Structures are given as C-alpha cells and as structure tokens.
Amino acid sequence: MLLIGNGYLVTRSAVNSFIKGGCVALDGKKVKEVGTTDDLRKKYPDAEFIDAKNGVIMPGFVNMHNHIYSTFARGLSINGYHPENFLDILKGQWFRLDNELDNKMTLASGRVAYLDSIKNGVTTMFDHHASYGEVDGSLDALSQAADEMGVRTCLCYEVSDRNGEAQMKASVAENARFIKAVAQRNDDMQHAMMGMHASFTLSDETLEYAKSFTPEGIGYHIHIAEGISDVTDSLQRCGQPVVDRLYNAGILGKQTMAGHCIHIGPSEMQLLKDTETMVVTNPESNMGNAVGTPAAMTMMNKYGLTVGLGTDGFTNDLTESYKFANLIHKDHLADPNAAWGEVPTMLFENNPKMANHYFQTKLGVLEPDAAADVIVLDYSAPTPITADNINSHILFGMNGGNVRDTIIGGEVRMRNRELQGIDEAAVYADAQVQAQRLWDNINK
Template identity: 45%
Template sequence: MIIGNGRLITNSDKVGFMDNGAVLVKDNVIVEVGNFEELKKAHPGEEVLDAQGNLIMPGMICAHSHIYSSYARGMAPSGVTDNFFNILENLWWKLDRSLQIEDIKLNAFTTYAESIRAGVTTLIDHHASGHCIEGSLFALEESAKKIGVRTSLCFETTDRDGKEATKAAIKENVDFIKHCLKEDDDMVKALFGMHASFTISDETMALVKEAMQGVDAGYHIHVTEGIEDQYDSLKKYGRKVGERLFDWGILGDKTLAIHCIHLSQSEMDIIKATDTSVVTNPESNMNNAVGAPPVVQLLKKGVRVGLGSDAYTQDMFESMKVSNILQSHHLADPTVGFMETKALQFDNNPAICSKYWNKPLGKIEKGAFADIIVVDYKPHTPIGENNWFGHLLFGVNGGMVRHTMINGKLVMKDRVILTVDMDKINADSAQRAAKIWKNM
C-alpha cells in the first residue's frame, strides 16, 4: 500500500519533512519513502490511501498507561481522596480489586480503541487486578491482538493484597515474560511490573530477583510519584528510593522508572549511570497534586525521559500540550517546555521502544515498522522541516486522526475501528462498569 498525497512528517534524521510525501508499505514494514507521484509511478499496482493534502506522520507512542482504570470515567468513589495515599487506597486499589477477566478484556478493548482513535499505535501498560491475577496479562494480550495494537504489558507486584497475591503477581509477570520471549512477536512485549518502593518489602524484592534470575527483561515501576514514597524508604531502609532500587538491581537500560517527581540530584545521577529510562505523566501529576517532574534537570543530565499519559487520557497530543506548559509554569520560565516536550515524545519515546522492539518505532523511514497515522490538518500558516512540531503542539489533537495503520494493517479508517465491534464492546463495558461501581 502507498499512503500519500499529504504533508509527510517522518521524524527521521534522513528526510524530516516532505510537502507531497508518500510511504510504501510491504507486509509490516516501510520499504520506501518519497514523492507521492514518483512512488505511484514506480509502483503502479499498489493500493493507494489518499491523505487528501493532510498530515501523514508516525503513530504516537504512549510510554506509560493503566488499562485497568477504564471503568473510572464518571465513577464517584465513596472514600476520601484528599491526598495521594487516599486516592490510591479509596479509588485505584479499590477499583483494581474488583476486576475479573471479563473486565480486563473489556478495559483493554476500550483503552486500545481510544488510543487508536487518538493516533496512538504503541502503548506500554502497567496492569493491576489484585483479586484476579493468574491469566490477566494473557487476557490483555488476547484483546491487544484482536484489535491490532502494539503493546508492552506487565503486572503490578505489590505487598498490599497479601503474600499469596504477591507470589501470584511475580509468577504472572515471569510466565508472561517467558511467553513473550519465546513467541518473539512484533506486537506484544513484556516487562516485570512493580508498584512502588513503599508497597514492596525487602522480602518481596528478594523474591522478585530470585524469580528473574536468567530472565532477560526490564522492570516497570513507579518511582517517587508522591513524596511519601521517599519518606517511607528513608524510614524503613535508611535509603532514598533511587538508592534502594539501585541496591536491589532494579534499575537498568530496559527499566522504566515512572513519574520520578521527588528525586534528589544523587538519585538522578544513579538513574543516568544505570541508563534507566524515566517516563513522565504531566496531566496525572497535576490531577493528583503530587508535583511537577524535574524534566529539564533530567534532560540536562542526559537521562532518557519519555512521555506517558498514566491513563488520564489516551491522547498523546493532549499530553504533549500539558507537558509543555507544566514545565514553563512550574519553573516560571517561558523558554522551557517546548523543545523538551518534542524530545520526550519524538526522540525518547522511540528510543525507549528500541529497547524492546527490533525495528524502529515513532519514525517513518525505510526498515521501520509501518505504524502510520493520517491527521486531518491543513495549516493556515507555513509548515516545514523546522516548525512541524509547533503545528502538532498547537494545532493538532487526537480527534483529528482519520486513519491509523499498525504493523502494516489499517486498524482504523475514516475514524471507524475495523478490527472489532466497538458498539458491542462499549455496551458490554457500560453494563459491567455499573456493576463494578456498586463496589466503590
């Protein structure tokens, strides 16, 4: 297939922007990028998806989300949510304990569908369902494959649901990692999920490390999202969170440290030294009133900082907008935020994915996975090599995505999901959510 007749943003070092660009896709990879008319002439038999003068660009990457939170939309928790711990205890932990396999599959379908509609083609998820652990990651994988999205999955290991649940979570993570390594699938990858330092004892850390001996995978863990995480670590272990995770060998080039709001300078240095990736989630941080991540400082130290949504939204265009203004507002400096946000989404999210997938993501170039979106955007000011990001940041949102291709297959055309029956899924989800809400 040729996707062409549009302004092409490649996010590639080779050719960054083309006025009348086109992409030739064979199987699941990009085999050629060039002028639309020239590619059509060279490949006369190819099916053509006409962008009609709109934007053609790489699919967006969300480097951290929570599929299990899908039922929370419109839900009113009965417990107090006046601080970070109470938000966790009375909202998110209460919700995740209510989920069964049916809910996990529905949550996956609805989250992935909204992601696809917003142009997200790769989503790295951190799952929790404390009373339904065994088989939960395999259920998520089943939904992901049916809808056709690229994803990385893990289960949230924690002590909060008792020792047997902790052991079951460790087993689910390791079983799924080994399954993914054996399958070596282009679409689904695995990490070892851990909630956060303050809900993981040294005893559990030891069990995790024992289970992961000889297993080639990184960790996906929340780090100093709230200042309470630091207080807990200092009180119990006499070590800062970053130091404790380093001591246990959790940090490394395949590990995702999520949030990292309350890091000290020495912890930032540890993260840099271990080549650990940080993923920030600005809208969620503001909503939970936990603070602003030190994005500018981390980038200056050379830390690989990516961008997620924490499931506050599935629209990464929206997350970019907030990432930009949060940094400039927090630092009272209008010169920061813009280029940092571009680096998070278009440099570092692809770099993070390169740790797990064997072909480039987040780029339109020869040899990259064919994850491509077409966005209904015809600018009223000039657009080109040097300013396309400004157009995306201030002119585009996920609702403008018309077509989404993942792994060489159109999964959405003219804003219709092609792979599953979303009317039925949404109806089933609404029914189940109403039952779950009674537990809240």
C-alpha cells in the same frame, strides 16, 4: 503494497525528515521507502492508495506508561471517598478498584483502551496492570484485547505487598508466566516486563523474590517517588532515598523504566543516569493527583537522562500530554522558554527509543525497514507547514480527534475514522456491562 500519500510527510528520520506532497510505501509489516507521491505512485502503480488529502502523515505515537485498568474509573463515584492527599487517592480509589477487577472486566477495559488508542493515533502502548480481584490470566486478557485491536503492547503486572504474601507471589508468577509466553510469539507485537508498584509497597524480600523470577534482559516497570509518601517511607524504613534503595536492590538498569520520578534529588538522578535507567513522566496525571512536577528539564539537560512521556491512565491521547507537558514545565519553572525542545524530544524521539529496548522493529520513524506504523491527521493549516515548525503545528493545532487513518504493522486499523474489523458498538456495550458490575462491587 500500500501507499499513504498526498500530504505533509513527517518521517522523523535523519534523512528526508519532511516531504511536502510526500508518500510512504509499506510492504507488509515494514516501510519500503518514502518519497514524493508522484514518484511512488509511478513506481508502484498497482499499490493500494490512501489519500491523506493534504493532511499530515507521520509515525504512530508510542505511549510509554499507561494504566488500562483505569478505563472504568470514568464516571465512578465511590461512597465515602474524599481524598486529602495522594495516599488517600491510592487507597480510596485505585486500590479499591483493582481489588474488584476480574478477567472479564480486564478484557473489556483492554478492548476499550486499545480501541481508543487507535482512534488517537497511538500504535504502541506500555501498560502497567493491576487486578487483584483476579490475578491469574489477567495479562492474557490484555494480550487478547491487544491482538483483537492489533496494537503493539508491552505488558506487566503490578507486584505489591499491599494484599499480603499470597497475592504478591501470585502477581510475580503472573509476570513470570507471561514473560515466557510472549517470548514464544516471535512476532514483535507483544513484549513483557516485570511490573512493580512502588518502593513503599515493596519489602526487601519482595524485591529479591521478584528478581529471582525475572529473566536476563528483562527490566522492571516501576513507579518512583510519585508521591512524597514513597520518599518518607524509604528514608524512615530503609534509611536511604528511593532510587538508592532500588539501585542497591538491583532493580535499576537500561531495561528498567521508572515512572514519574517527581521527588528525587541530584544524586538519585545521577544513579539513574549511571545505570541507564529510563524515565517516563506523566504531566496530566501528576497535575490531577496534585503530586508535583518532576525536574524533567534538569534530568535531560544536566544529567542526560532519557526521559519519555506517558499518560498514566488519564487519557489515551498523547497530544493532550504533549500540550500539558509543554505548559507544566513553563509554569513550574516560571520560564516561558522552558520545554520547547525537551518535550518534543520526549514524545517524538525518546518514546520510540525507549520502546525499542523491547521491540526489535524500529519505531517512531518512517524510513526503510522501520515499522509500518503510520497515522494520517486531518489538518488545515492557517500558516505554512515546514520542517522547522511542524512540532508547533502539532502542539497548537492538532489533537487525537484529528487522526483519520491508523495503520499498525502494515494493517489498516482505522480508515476515514472507521475502525476496520472491529464492532465498536459491541465493545462499548460490553464495557458498560462490565463497568457497572465493577462499580456495584466497589460500593456494595
């Protein structure tokens, strides 16, 4: 038994959503109960106790869209790279990077990304991988890294036609193999999807080929209309909008996750709603790539879509994305009232709800039988903290650096900002070796 108490307990549960001087009791991989610190310490006097020291205790964050392979782009300079648009960014940087990634690099980047997630309070991550330098076994490398760090993860490989038929088929095979492999684990720590890049790099034949290897109950993790090039390609080559094309190909559905959805129209939003397709937005990445702002407020308020929040490889700190999402929609709509309710719903409600399309243990809440995924944040509030204003305190007063303790599945992964059972220095030393090898290959 493990108790985490003496703090402001934010349970995100319909009952007892906020307890001052609160405590959560963990029994194995799940939450046993919540209550006041005094009550639970009396009830479980022999339990190990983590003192939140009047900080904030809350469920771990869920990142619904990441690209671990982007880890080694930090500080990278590519000879002759001067992008003028999003397509230039893809071809000039990301496609060149993933064409050189091998499994040693993938493993090293995975260790860093999952380690950094722990430090930022992210306990569950959905990743969208590409490493055309070595496809076979690449998801195993990420799986190994996730196991070593103890982070929940859902993985897929990015199927694309951009490197020819042989590598397209290899990427489908990697997805199919890994989907079967994680089904045998039965530990609810890892799951899998069929990954796809985007409509403009996928032929009709490839869509059908990938579908033939996708088991029932497994959906697709795909970018939709992130850049305008995706839209023009679908209209010119296929005679229909991107969402319509994917709907007709049988790609949409309640297990499918659509990344970005920036350049889609009302009828496409309705199709996403009709098929119960999940949408995940990535504000920092969108701003960095200058691709535009998705109509997330319209998707949520008019069409009732389930819209979540991801980082798209830009960061592993979801509180950063929370802040940027709050700002980008206000700025885009020129409306200071926009996004106050919708963005917290994305992060604190929709992300766990979406993740639970794959993970069986209830995520994103601290209540009996939910996942024992808990984080403690150092935070000295200059104003009172209440159930009504906790989201405002997180938005304006906290970031990933405030995370002091991270518990995943009942296992303490970070305590007092020290990673448990992980040689952080060794992880970063190996990462620098592998990153330099990658950079040398890119610029050779």
